[in-house]
Amino acid sequence: MSVDTPSAEVPRLLVRDLTVVTSRSGAEVVQAVTLEIASGQVLGIVGESGSGKTTLGLALLGYARRGLRIDRGSIELDGKDLLSLPSGELRSARGSVVSYVPQDPGTALNPSRRVGPQLREALTIHGVNRRQAADRVTELLAEVGLESVPGILSAYPHQLSGGQQQRVVIAMAFACRPRLIVLDEPTTGLDVNTQRTVLDTVRSLCARYGVAAAYVSHDVAVVREISQRVAVVYSGRVVEIGPTEELFTSPQHPYTRGLLQAVPAADQSLVLTGMEGFPPRPGQRPPGCAFAPRCPVRIDQCMTERPALLPSGRAEHLARCHLVSSSHSLLPLPKRRASLGLTASATEASVISIVGLTAKYGTNVVLKGVDLHVAPGECLAVVGESGSGKTTFARCLSGLHLDWSGSIMFEDAAVPAGIKNRSKRVLQDIQYIFQNPYASLNPRRTIGSLIAQPLDQFGALSRNEKQQRTLASLDAVSLPPDFLDQYPDQLSGGERQRVAIARALVVEPRVLICDEITSALDVSVQASVVETLSTLQSEKHLSLVFITHNLPLVRSIAQRVVVLDQGVIVETGPTESVLDHPQADYTRVLLSAAPGEPDVW
């Protein structure tokens, strides 16, 4: 981890009292944020979905999305207030003096123009002449490590990988040597390895050119790695701010503690705890501390009186909590879990055994002779980067992918390729949960009808029985019965994913295939979903096939790991031995690239 360099006397960026409101109702989305970023420093901005962190990031550029308005405050960049600039000047400042790297590089690049002209335009539009621009482009490519990609300037964005695209966007953002750059989750959707390269690039560019950077992310591990200081945002306010290591090792705000309890660690298996509830919406924030309704250590004062950002007693470390100065019992940091152990004895027959599974998309062979077995009641993690074939593997198992050869046995029966050819028993006993709960629930059905749907398929039950099974299933995923009549759009992401799990559980399957089911969720939500799954696994003696790219998470749930690379199993074994003593080179690369892994720097 990089060492915190003391900030310069005059910060490059000084934000005071920055407030963003909705233009219609005037509700405050970002409330009176005051912060500073020194030159060459990266400030991490962390928060859950709905915390207002993206809005804050954009507001730092003097920009508010449609429907929002910057109400008051100042954004001083080297002593000059961005918000007092006339709109023409502000516009020309964007891209040159301040710049932005969005989450999805695919939407930031024009798909119908080659990379070269797009990069050159980033320069010429701000007054660099054509000749110089051409030279600078070469330089820029070298800075982001793309100089060795042949023909990159004449390539179209879609011909580049996600990581390359994101580096092109970063090159554009750094093109005019901006003084402030805002990065909004630039590495989500990228593999751990690619993510690492992108993070390296950003950090070195910021340090070299004295750029003040704000790195917006929900990923605590990434922020911990890239930033020197961190601001934790909750409900539109900075609730805690301080030097990165200091803040993460001794968090003062209960919310920060809660977040950290939910983050899996790469080097040890932790008992993850999610936070109940979700952030209040703008305009519906409680009168006192916004976190009070969810806070496990709240006192009466919290409900009525809004706390100020108070010094924690340590250098530059502030927290917005009444309890900061008092000696109170804070939430504990995550506990180490006793070994997950192997619940399945070796003598028990496998639930699923797969021999020589080879899967193709057209002529593209995605899986090459995969052999594996799943014991009853165990959680097997299938790990790999995108393109490793892990999703195809899940789709073969679930019957969504048809073009495969080899054999899949469920207990003693062979499982054919298509859903149509599968017996009811197989369809019922192997259930599949999709990655994205925002897409996997029919928005026109109630939660009750969604969960009961598989019941109609697998046997005639009376209305009463159906109702009971549905309720039991809802209860198993810790959702209250009054959810039955709600619709998916009334639910948060975590609740939706629980509904999806309940739908899979209602037919009492033996095997649950979970395809990246937490990757669309916040860490705090991920933690509670994973805990629910763990409980279910042991209570119902379920076998889980847990497909993920998130190695730290594997520690906290799986007994066994299979590492996939380019469609081949490169390593398999008990979780702890694979993660602690990886044998295959690829596993080592994956592990070292995972953010939060110490001692890499």
Add this chain to the structure above:
Amino acid sequence: MTVAVLEAPVVHHARRSELAYLLATAARSRRGALGLGLTLLVVVIAIIGPFVAPHSPTEFVTSPFAPPSPGVLLGGDSLGRDVLSRVLSGGWQLLLVAAAATALGVTVGAVAGIAAAYLSGWRDSAIMRVSDVILAFPQLVFALLMVSVVGPNVVLLVLAVGFSHAPQVARVLRATALDVSERDFVKAVQITGVKPTKVMRLEILPNLVSPLMVEIGLRMAYSIVIIAGLSFIGFGLQPPSPNWGSMINENRIGVTLNSWGTTVPCLLLAVLCVGLNTFTDAVARAALGTDRADRLLLTEALGESEGVTA
């Protein structure tokens, strides 16, 4: 995400009954209220008209093309019948036939379009190529062709007009159904082994309410125009029972003597079509609103968490 939820509270009504929500939202907008007002005006005239008409529509009460006089407020038509009574009585049959044709066309088209989208492969091709062939004929010509082969009768008229709509409806619904069929919630149901017909009916159709509404409105306006047009050239609804289409034809030769017999049916048809189209437009805008809010919610939700790497 919070912002989206806040700025688009509409979705929270949309999910209850999308149909009711769309209609209510459309009717509340200025555009929709205007459209609905115009449409209802004409529809009310058509429905209660026969009961308030001063004379029988087939009774000879004055001389041909007689100008308006007390008792015969809009004058006489080509045969000396009361124009006002014929206008009042001449709407319901037209509207009824148009509604039946629309219902048929939208149903057949929707089923074909959804099936093509969901079943894909050769069945998709087969359905869409057949519809392309029908689409190659102009609607009026196609209907005319069918009616002129068998001769005019109401059932045939409904069939002809209905089937001439089907391919266009099928095209639109296939496009939207393709999008819905690819969504994960459809796959989630497929992998439990549910039959295709059930998937289409319970998972896909409910998500197509907005395009369906728009199609119904549009096709209704087209049906009215086509049926009035066919009647005008004598292949539609047959005399002596009055209808606005054939009235225009019957009375146009005397337009200089008594113009009411032509202008009033023309005006009513025009107001009806403008009203229907305006209201449909408002429905489409309301649908776009919920759509956008839905999509916004989805992207915002994903935008603030990890991206999707399928």
